[in-house]
Amino acid sequence: MGNILFRNSLLKEMKSFYTSNFFQLEEVPNNGYVKDIDARIHETLDRLNSTEVQSITIPISITENFLEFSGLRLGHHIRLTTSLSFSNAPIIFIGSLDEKQLLQLSSLANILLTPDVFYVNLSKDTFDTIEKSVNNLDLSKSLSFDFNKYLDKVIFKAPANYQSHHNIDNELCLLRWSQFLGISEQIPEVKNKLQAGLYFKYINAINPIEDVTKGNSYLFQENSKILLIDDQSEKGWKPFYKAFFNLSKHKIKFETLDIDFQLMIPSEIISNAQDKIEYFDPDIILLDLRLSDSDFDLNIDPENLTGNKVLEKIKEYNRGVQVIIITASNKVWNYEVSLDLGCNGYIVKNSNNNVSEDIKNLTSKINFCIKRASYLKEAYKKKNNSLNLITKAIESEIIEVSFGNELIKFIEIALVMFERAKTNDSFAYAYLSLFKCLELIVNNLVYEEGNNWFIGDNEAIKQVFWNSDLKKYSFKEIPEFRSNTPSNFEKSAGLCKQLWSYEDEDIRQIYFSIVRRNKFIHPANEKLHKQAQLNLNKIFDKEGFMLLLNQLDKMISNFKEL
Amino acid sequence: MKKVILIEDRPNRQVDFIKKINKNLNEISILENICGFEKFNYYKEILSSDSLTELEKYQVIIVHRSALSGSERLRLIDFSRKNAKTLVLFSGGISSVTLQKLDAGTLLTINSKDLYSSSLISYLKSKELNVLELAFGENWKINLEVNLLDKLIFYMLDYSPKPLSIILSELKVTEWIKENYFKNLEGVIQLVQLQQIKKNLQNSLLKSI
Numbered sequence: 001m002g003n004i005l006f007r008n009s010l011l012k013e014m015k016s017f018y019t020s021n022f023f024q025l026e027e028v029p030n031n032g033y034v035k036d037i038d039a040r041i042h043e044t045l046d047r048l049n050s051t052e053v054q055s056i057t058i059p060i061s062i063t064e065n066f067l068e069f070s071g072l073r074l075g076h077h078i079r080l081t082t083s084l085s086f087s088n089a090p091i092i093f094i095g096s097l098d099e100k101q102l103l104q105l106s107s108l109a110n111i112l113l114t115p116d117v118f119y120v121n122l123s124k125d126t127f128d129t130i131e132k133s134v135n136n137l138d139l140s141k142s143l144s145f146d147f148n149k150y151l152d153k154v155i156f157k158a159p160a161n162y163q164s165h166h167n168i169d170n171e172l173c174l175l176r177w178s179q180f181l182g183i184s185e186q187i188p189e190v191k192n193k194l195q196a197g198l199y200f201k202y203i204n205a206i207n208p209i210e211d212v213t214k215g216n217s218y219l220f221q222e223n224s225k226i227l228l229i230d231d232q233s234e235k236g237w238k239p240f241y242k243a244f245f246n247l248s249k250h251k252i253k254f255e256t257l258d259i260d261f262q263l264m265i266p267s268e269i270i271s272n273a274q275d276k277i278e279y280f281d282p283d284i285i286l287l288d289l290r291l292s293d294s295d296f297d298l299n300i301d302p303e304n305l306t307g308n309k310v311l312e313k314i315k316e317y318n319r320g321v322q323v324i325i326i327t328a329s330n331k332v333w334n335y336e337v338s339l340d341l342g343c344n345g346y347i348v349k350n351s352n353n354n355v356s357e358d359i360k361n362l363t364s365k366i367n368f369c370i371k372r373a374s375y376l377k378e379a380y381k382k383k384n385n386s387l388n389l390i391t392k393a394i395e396s397e398i399i400e401v402s403f404g405n406e407l408i409k410f411i412e413i414a415l416v417m418f419e420r421a422k423t424n425d426s427f428a429y430a431y432l433s434l435f436k437c438l439e440l441i442v443n444n445l446v447y448e449e450g451n452n453w454f455i456g457d458n459e460a461i462k463q464v465f466w467n468s469d470l471k472k473y474s475f476k477e478i479p480e481f482r483s484n485t486p487s488n489f490e491k492s493a494g495l496c497k498q499l500w501s502y503e504d505e506d507i508r509q510i511y512f513s514i515v516r517r518n519k520f521i522h523p524a525n526e527k528l529h530k531q532a533q534l535n536l537n538k539i540f541d542k543e544g545f546m547l548l549l550n551q552l553d554k555m556i557s558n559f560k561e562l
Numbered sequence: 563m564k565k566v567i568l569i570e571d572r573p574n575r576q577v578d579f580i581k582k583i584n585k586n587l588n589e590i591s592i593l594e595n596i597c598g599f600e601k602f603n604y605y606k607e608i609l610s611s612d613s614l615t616e617l618e619k620y621q622v623i624i625v626h627r628s629a630l631s632g633s634e635r636l637r638l639i640d641f642s643r644k645n646a647k648t649l650v651l652f653s654g655g656i657s658s659v660t661l662q663k664l665d666a667g668t669l670l671t672i673n674s675k676d677l678y679s680s681s682l683i684s685y686l687k688s689k690e691l692n693v694l695e696l697a698f699g700e701n702w703k704i705n706l707e708v709n710l711l712d713k714l715i716f717y718m719l720d721y722s723p724k725p726l727s728i729i730l731s732e733l734k735v736t737e738w739i740k741e742n743y744f745k746n747l748e749g750v751i752q753l754v755q756l757q758q759i760k761k762n763l764q765n766s767l768l769k770s771i
Contacts, residue, residue: 010709014716030662033639033669034632037660059712065661066708067698073658096711101771105704122715197657262572263598293574297581 001054008062022131042196053086055134060095072108080201088145090116114150156202169328172351180355183243190236220248224370227282231261266292266306283373302337315342320376322369375542382553393559403444424540442491464493500558564594566622571629573598579678614641627653642667652677
């Protein structure tokens with residue numbers, strides 16, 4: 001069993017400070033001055049890992065300057081590198097100040113208050129004292145070393161960074177998530193940098209990554225297009241998500257906004273994001289809120305965060321595109337602003353979270369958004385198209401302003417209800433709201449004069465009926481409207497067949513849409529045929545709404561024919 | 563005359579810093595502030611090239627570490643070693659400050675937040691360009707005192723009287739230490755005098771910590 005003494009430059013300079021061969025002399029080399037102290041210590045410990053160690057003696061600083069406290073840092077590395085064969089071994093620190101002074105100068109000195117750590121003042125007898133003490137140490141004690149007592153006494157702050165602790169949290173979270181998914185090899189730069197870091201070792205010690213069986217739980221349920229807008233994407237998040245989405249059997253087309261965020265002002269970032277969104281037309285956007293250096297100003301209004309500005313543009317483009325905010329900030333007021341702007345989910349990248357829960361949460365949020373984008377994007381595309389057509393029809397004086405504006409309002413209300421719908425009833429209410437648009441259209445475009453009903457340019461409406469002999473919709477020679485008033489279907493069918501020459505199947509679908517509404521308001525007493533019931537039940541999910549929305553969009557596109 | 567060159571590829575970071583301290587770095591006479599855009603690109607080309615002679619006129623070179631590739635960093639370190647320059651590499655990813663000798667030169671690696679602080683302004687305003695102040699802020703004297711105290715403890719173990727000049731050389735005493743602890747000494751120094759210096763150091767450290 002060896003007794004390691006880490007030498008600093010002073011101990012190396014003192015040629016014959018100690019003649020006994022009690023100590024195995026070691027040092028942390030400079031390694032060409034390129035690597036920082038954590039990486040150098042990590043490599044040194046890695047090299048010594050197979051050594052059998054009885055004790056370790058370390059000066060307060062193993063580098064050139066006392067105030068670097070690199071010896072104390074080395075001690076913490078030994079304790080926190082749990083894979084190290086001697087992580088529990090007794091540590092003896094040596095120095096010329098007293099413990100109280102050290103504790104005042106650096107929080108790293110808290111290690112002096114932890115079990116199996118000793119402090120010896122530098123004197124001519126220092127090394128003799130250590131040798132005698134170590135020989136008298138009850139070594140069985142180290143076998144019962146209580147790691148939790150060490151953790152209770154120490155605390156590490158995230159490395160100082162000019163932009164708050166978010167960056168380090170961001171990177172630690174990336175590494176922990178990647179390790180959990182078994183894809184950390186795909187982010188070697190981040191992995192190597194962080195695994196050696198003392199803060200990362202501490203975070204892993206207080207919040208260990210659990211081993212889990214990897215498998216189907218990470219699969220996504222449908223194909224999708226996902227865009228990442230994150231200024232850190234080149235620092236490991238891009239390969240992480242690529243590998244993450246590759247775990248899925250469904251095809252996830254993944255792209256990133258590849259611009260130099262650091263050299264751009266917020267308006268340039270927003271404009272580049274807009275271009276990318278229009279070009280890629282994603283279903284889901286994973287969006288960081290802090291995309292510009294100016295976003296790290298502590299006094300910034302959350303509404304002015306570049307990420308929130310991009311969110312506004314996304315929702316202007318297509319409100320159905322699902323946006324998940326991914327941020328290292330856990331400031332709830334930022335989330336509230338994003339929520340008001342229409343974001344659809346929030347993932348906090350926090351290195352202290354339970355990784356398993358984080359990944360489960362990320363997967364389920366993405367799955368939820370994939371599902372919603374699959375119909376909401378189309379719904380909002382149709383809505384935008386319809387609204388444009390209505391506006392043009394108003395401007396061209398094809399329809400009356402009041403009718404056009406009312407129609408726009410009802411379409412908007414219906415879409416808001418549809419976006420919020422999660423239950424059967426809420427889908428049905430959104431449907432009823434949209435159905436109001438159908439009623440508005442037919443009641444405005446089919447009008448009564450005297451006792452007669454007209455469509456278009458004073459053309460008498462014909463009565464459409466299902467001709468079961470010919471198995472097609474036909475016109476009655478003489479209309480026989482009930483109470484001399486065409487029903488919603490008769491008005492719709494009149495418009496669609498007589499004026500706009502719809503195919504029979506399209507008219508049949510409009511019929512189903514109307515029946516769906518009527519049977520919801522006035523449920524049938526008798527039991528319906530299974531197929532008919534299934535068709536009516538579409539009112540309770542997205543399908544019924546989308547069918548009706550498509551029918552309305554087609555009708556509105558025919559306004560120009562009026 | 564410009565003695566210090568600061569090469570920063572992220573102008574927004576410096577703008578944020580300037581906002582906080584209300585001091586324009588461009589107004590500091592000894593500083594050549596290369597902050598982003600064309601000026602940065604010009605120096606980036608120099609840093610990527612084989613010849614760094616353009617940097618010879620500066621005493622101190624401060625560069626954002628992440629703006630350099632591994633080989634560029636090594637070349638710059640080698641240049642600083644050979645030309646007795648103080649090289650400061652800063653980055654948000656550096657976890658703790660490290661100050662190292664590079665033969666005649668010096669290498670300081672420091673976190674961006676620690677660099678962009680009031681210590682930078684004091685450093686740039688001081689005549690001596692004391693890199694310890696940039697590295698350790700107001701505690702820089704403690705660093706020198708403890709370093710000397712550690713050395714003295716071993717130095718006195720088998721001490722035989724020596725002329726002051728030899729002691730100063732063997733202990734690699736800095737100007738500040740010489741001025742504050744060896745000022746009134748001359749000729750051959752006895753052990754008791756070193757013991758007194760040790761006491762003075764300890765008393766000073768007791769007062770300051």
